[in-house]
Amino acid sequence: MxxxxxxxxxxxxxxxxxxxxxxxxxxxxxxxxxxxxxxxxxxxxxxxxxxxxxxxxxxxxxxxxxxxxxxxxxxxxxxxxxxxxxxxxxxxxxxxxxxxxxxxxxxxxxxxxxxxxxxPVSRNEAGRALLSKMFPASEAGPSTPPDDKVVPTKRKTPPSNPKKAAQIRQVELMKMRHRAQPGDPKDKDKYVPVDQRLHVKVRVKDDNEEKIFWFRKAIGTGKALDLLASHFKVSTSNVLSLVCPGADDTADDVILQNDKLLSEQVEDGAQLTLTRRN
Incomplete structure (x- = not known):
């Protein structure tokens, strides 16, 4: 489609x-x-x-x-x-x-x-007083949590409509293209057509920091792994792997094979995790 x-x-x-x-x-x-x-x-x-x-x-x-x-x-x-x-x-x-x-x-x-x-809008006392006046709390208690507590963000459920899902994915990919940095420093000052780029979101396992990179579609997964380890300053003394999460909560994560092209294993806009093998 x-x-x-x-x-x-x-x-x-x-x-x-x-x-x-x-x-x-x-x-x-x-x-x-x-x-x-x-x-x-x-x-x-x-x-x-x-x-x-x-x-x-x-x-x-x-x-x-x-x-x-x-x-x-x-x-x-x-x-x-x-x-x-x-x-x-x-x-x-x-x-x-x-x-x-x-x-x-x-x-x-x-x-x-x-x-x-x-x-921190929540600490604006004047604004809080105005909100309390316009929207008084119900008998069940206050509708907003205390400032020192963080409410976990609920995971968004993807739309069931395939056309809507494709539209949302393209919008997200557009945003990634504007923020992405070249994964290979050699490509920093070179012009690479967009259709020859592969954009990925990457984070280190157990770390919330996430970065967006683009690689040439002809790059091998092993080389991309080494470059990402350098970007995140992760030691390569232990065996590292790139992992792509499953399509949904019931699917297993996929460990990428280093001897294959990255573009053969993930699609444009994929989310990857840099992890160590046990």
Whole structure:
């Protein structure tokens, strides 16, 4: 069954990735976050004037707020001053400053503003009082647990509708592609087409830390295992294995074979565990 189409393909021929959140440039074409800057896709606006490498129109645009970066900010380049209704500004979610595509993420410009998601809302006494006034607790007791207790997150049940499940899986895979780092350091500065990449979520057994990597589909499982051990700083003095969890709670975990290709044993977006053999 073919997966549903979500988002749009990047208009750059050498990329053409199906981006979940494509961005429309002022040249009216859609691009992924890596190629939205005018220089990255040889924007027609850059060639509007033959006398200068960048048109006068682009020179007047707001620059990226990052230190020593002279590229147009993403917000200034994609914003339409005549129609801003319903559009989320392309700015940093923390400091609200405008950056280019390369520096938009907080980590990329070393943002010092606090992350709203990390603010302990439950400790806001004024907010708690307002909630208590609007939604008084029932006779059975308070509906929220004390601040010093953590309620385990319930495991989400996958949808029974195959089409819905495929759509959710593709959305998750899109998110992984944006966050993944190359598992092989040699691929860091090389262009590898998306259709030749295998994306995996990896954690060490009995450790909650999880990282997302991509490998070339031609990589062997044994080599991928050694590279992951290096990323997680796990000693290879003992025998290690990559384990893929079963399809459901009733299925057994599968130990991957090191003499086979990784892509032959797991699918794109798989979750793996780095574990030691007993």
């Amino acid at each position: 073919s997966l549903p189409e979500i988002g749009a393909h990047c208009s750059l021929e050498s990329c053409h990735v199906n981006d979940f959140l494509p961005i429309r440039c002022r040249c009216d074409l859609l691009f992924c976050k890596d190629h939205i800057s005018p220089e990255a896709h040889s924007c027609s606006l850059l060639r509007a004037q033959n006398t200068t490498p960048i048109s006068e129109r682009l020179k007047k645009l707001q620059r990226c707020a990052a230190d020593k970066c002279n590229k147009p900010s993403l917000e200034a380049f994609v914003a339409d001053s005549e129609n801003t209704d319903g559009r989320t500004p392309a700015v940093c979610p923390r400091c609200k400053q405008a950056f280019c595509a390369a520096h938009r993420e907080p980590a990329a410009h070393k943002c010092t503003a606090p992350d709203p998601a990390q603010i």
